[in-house]
Amino acid sequence: MTTTITVTGMTCGHCENAVRSEISALPGVTDVAVDLATGAVTITSDTDLDQAALREAVDEAGYAIA
Structure with a gap:
């Protein structure tokens, strides 16, 4: 699966x-x-990504999802 x-x-x-x-x-x-x-981040994964975990990971890095 690919998520951007x-x-x-x-x-x-x-x-x-x-x-x-x-x-x-x-x-x-x-x-x-x-x-x-552009700020685009393309993620390839084996399964559906947990959107809350994804948001938390970006936040942990010190940034935000637009």
């Missing part, structure tokens, strides 16, 4: 890595691609 979200507040490579790291730790996630310029 928009994350606000990312401004640099460190931001990108923080978001990728937190989302990658979620159960079932197999790949995370971050487009810093």
Whole structure:
């Protein structure tokens, strides 16, 4: 399954890595691609993502889902 979200507040490579790291730790996630310029984060997973857990992971990284 592929899910695309928009994350606000990312401004640099460190931001990108923080978001990728937190989302990658979620159960079932197999790949995370971050487009810093647009804020688009594409997540590939084996199962449906828990939206609350996804929001919490982005929040833990210090950012927000638009």
